[in-house]
Amino acid sequence: MKWIELSVEADREAVEAISELFAKYGYNAGVAIEESIIPDEDEEDKYELDLDRPVMVSTWLPNDERAEEVRELIAQHLWHLGQMRYISPLQVTISDEEDWANAWKEHYHVLRVGRHIVIRPSWREYTAEPGDVSIELDPGMAFGTGLHPTTRLCLAALEDYVTAGMSVLDLGTGSGILAIAAAKLGAATVLAIDNDPVAVKSANENAALNGVVASQIRIAEGTLAAAGNVQFDLVVANIIAKVIIELAHDLAAALLPDGTLIVSGIIEDKADSVALALAAAGLHNRERRHEGDWVALVAQR
Amino acid sequence: MAKKVRAVLTLQLNAGKATPAPPVGTRLGGYGIALVNFVKEYNERSSAMVGQIIPVQITIFEDRSYTFILKTPPAADMLRKAAGVTKGSGTPNMKDGGTITAAQLREIAQTKLKDLNAYDMETAMRIVAGTARSMGITIQGRF
Numbered sequence: 001m002k003w004i005e006l007s008v009e010a011d012r013e014a015v016e017a018i019s020e021l022f023a024k025y026g027y028n029a030g031v032a033i034e035e036s037i038i039p040d041e042d043e044e045d046k047y048e049l050d051l052d053r054p055v056m057v058s059t060w061l062p063n064d065e066r067a068e069e070v071r072e073l074i075a076q077h078l079w080h081l082g083q084m085r086y087i088s089p090l091q092v093t094i095s096d097e098e099d100w101a102n103a104w105k106e107h108y109h110v111l112r113v114g115r116h117i118v119i120r121p122s123w124r125e126y127t128a129e130p131g132d133v134s135i136e137l138d139p140g141m142a143f144g145t146g147l148h149p150t151t152r153l154c155l156a157a158l159e160d161y162v163t164a165g166m167s168v169l170d171l172g173t174g175s176g177i178l179a180i181a182a183a184k185l186g187a188a189t190v191l192a193i194d195n196d197p198v199a200v201k202s203a204n205e206n207a208a209l210n211g212v213v214a215s216q217i218r219i220a221e222g223t224l225a226a227a228g229n230v231q232f233d234l235v236v237a238n239i240i241a242k243v244i245i246e247l248a249h250d251l252a253a254a255l256l257p258d259g260t261l262i263v264s265g266i267i268e269d270k271a272d273s274v275a276l277a278l279a280a281a282g283l284h285n286r287e288r289r290h291e292g293d294w295v296a297l298v299a300q301r
Numbered sequence: 302m303a304k305k306v307r308a309v310l311t312l313q314l315n316a317g318k319a320t321p322a323p324p325v326g327t328r329l330g331g332y333g334i335a336l337v338n339f340v341k342e343y344n345e346r347s348s349a350m351v352g353q354i355i356p357v358q359i360t361i362f363e364d365r366s367y368t369f370i371l372k373t374p375p376a377a378d379m380l381r382k383a384a385g386v387t388k389g390s391g392t393p394n395m396k397d398g399g400t401i402t403a404a405q406l407r408e409i410a411q412t413k414l415k416d417l418n419a420y421d422m423e424t425a426m427r428i429v430a431g432t433a434r435s436m437g438i439t440i441q442g443r444f
Contacts, residue, residue, distance in 0.1 A: 003323055013428050017435035020377035023313060029354060030324035031313040037306060044305045045362070060323035081435055100330025101321070107333045107365060141321050143337040150341070174337075240345045242317075267345055 001097045002063040003027075006074060006090055009054040014085035018057045021077050025070050026059030033057050054086070063094060101141060111146045114156035117181060119146035122209060133159075133184050136209045137177060142194075142202035144175035144238075150264040153289050153296035154178050154238045157262045161298065162187055166233040169193070169254060171224055171247075172265075176203030178236050179219070183212045187234075192219045193226050224250050231255060236262040238296075241270035245277040252281040255301040260286075264296035271295040304362040308332065313375060316347035316355040333365040347371055354378055356416075372416045376432045379409045384438050398437030403444040406430060 006026075010018055015033060023029040036053035040046035061067045075090050110126045111119040120126045122138040139145045146152060158178060162168065164186035170179040171193050179192035192207075194200050200221045207217050220226045224247060235254050237244060244251070244263045251261055261283060266274050268290070275285050278299045287298035312324050319325055321336035329339055339359075347355045356372040381387065384399030410425040417425050426444055433440055 003327060005323075005327060013424075013431060016376045016428060016432040019313060019375055020432060020436060023354065023375070023377070027323050028320070029313070029315065030322075032324040032328040033311040033313075033356075034328075035309060035311075037309050039306055047306045047309065049309070058324070058328070060327055084431060084434070095327060097326070100326050101336070103330045104333050104335045108335070139337065141337065143341055145335055145338065147335050148338045148341065240341070240348055242348045265341065265345060 003095050003097065004061045004063050004067050004071065005058055005093045005095060006061065006071065007056055007058040007093070008078065008090055009056050009088040011086040012051070012055045014081060014087055015055050015057055017081050017085075018078070018087065021074065021081065022057060022059035025061070025074055027061060031057065031059050054088070108145065108147065113146055113152045114159040117155050117159060119155075119177070133181070135177060135180050135184060137175060137180075137206055138202075138209065139175035139177070140198070140202045140205075142175040142196070142199040144173070144177035146177060149291035149294040150238050150266075150296065151177060153291055153294065154236055154262055154264050155181055157287075157289065157296055157298055158182055158185060158234075158236060161234060161260050161262065164188075167191075167230075167256075169227055169232040169235045171235065171237040171251075172199075172239040172243075173203050173219065174199050174238075176206040176217075176219065178238060179203065179217055180206060180210050180212055182234070182236070183216050184210070188216070190217045191227055191230075191232070192217060193222055193224065194219075195221065195223055197221055224254065227254055232259060234260045234262070238264045241266045241274050244274050248274075248277040248281040248283075252278070252283050252301060255283075257301060259301045261299045261301070262296060263299075264294065266295045266297065268293050268295055271297065275299075304364055304366065306360055307363050308361045309358065310361075311356050311358045311372065313354050313356045314343060314347075316350035316353050317344050318351065319343045319347075329359070329361075332361050332367075334361070334367060339367070339369075343369070373412055376409060376413050376429045377436060379412065380429070380433050380436060380438055383409060386438075398439075400439045400441055401433065403440060403442035406433070406440055406444055 019031045022031045034056040036050035037047040118134040162185040166187045168182040168187040168190045173192035203219045283299040289296045359369040361367045383401045383405040386399040410429045414425045
């Protein structure tokens with residue numbers, strides 16, 4: 001897919017007005033504002049904004065049949081705004097989604113998590129060591145690369161709690177990384193659910209990449225309701241605090257007696273609220289794991 | 302350990318509902334940032350403010366790590382709320398996009414002051430007034 005980038009350089013006092021205009025027409029109301037900085041000579045991680053330089057404001061349009069008309073409209077509005085403040089002529093560049101969507105892959109390497117788990121990006125070479133549980137992954141645009149602390153916290157917890165023959169539910173599977181890990185750690189059956197079709201596609205591809213068979217992992221598009229009334233030995237949900245709190249009762253209901261719940265996607269300040277919601281749903285909080293600002297909670301029915 | 306700052310940029314995104322599509326992808330992708338990770342972090346931190354545009358200021362370091370802070374909603378959003386209109390006028394200076402009082406203008410400028418880098422109250426009011434004018438919103442009274 002191709003995108004049209006529209007950018008102007010402008011007097012900083014015009015930035016709010018241009019942003020408002022761009023938000024009105026740009027994809028997802030998205031606007032980017034980039035200011036020049038003067039790095040601090042003494043302290044590397046400090047900087048000051050360069051107030052003498054103009055600010056760059058950008059927005060994006062899908063490159064479709066309406067694009068030219070919208071670009072024209074934006075240019076007209078900018079002309080009006082330009083009567084009040086300095087605004088450079090509108091710069092138009094076309095970019096291919098491939099160019100930016102995959103740029104980060106260059107920096108994505110083989111990654112060790114927990115005691116034995118190894119995440120291998122599908123485009124990297126790697127020689128396994130004895131005992132390695134290796135997961136091959138091409139996350140595409142789905143969440144779950146192993147680069148994020150919440151994914152690592154969940155992987156390490158799965159390594160500690162999954163035992164052979166278990167039934168596992170992975171809610172909000174993203175790239176499928178946690179579901180695949182559970183399968184490789186010995187779970188007999190894994191149900192992976194995500195409400196985002198992009199994630200479902202990615203999880204299916206990754207399951208195939210890892211040779212995890214359909215009889216072991218099932219990937220479904222939908223919400224927790226897609227699990228039906230089935231209960232599991234272990235449920236893992238790496239989503240966000242708000243959603244976990246809302247779903248606390250349903251998550252508890254999806255657990256077999258003595259079943260284990262692993263939840264993450266939680267920032268430190270919200271960990272207490274989540275733990276309270278889990279307790280209110282009748283679960284026993286067992287463990288709290290941290291990495292940076294992020295927390296994973298383990299609870300038991 | 303101190304790391305060199307590579308860029309500082311602000312993205313205006315829908316609180317709790319950002320995706321790796323533009324502007325996130327087009328702006329951050331080139332810096333080698335894993336887009337989905339940023340999206341998850343932004344959505345988590347802004348989840349209480351769903352329904353608003355919450356700008357995020359991202360500092361990107363040379364090693365591709367980053368930090369970010371959430372900012373106050375754009376002045377335009379606050380102006381629309383104050384004027385009681387859903388959308389500003391399409392044409393600056395021309396059609397009627399609603400009215401606010403000078404006191405409301407002062408209040409918005411006050412809220413925005415901490416995000417309008419290094420400006421004093423007077424300049425903040427001028428900037429917000431400029432945004433109001435460009436949206437066709439009239440300001441009643443002197444300021």
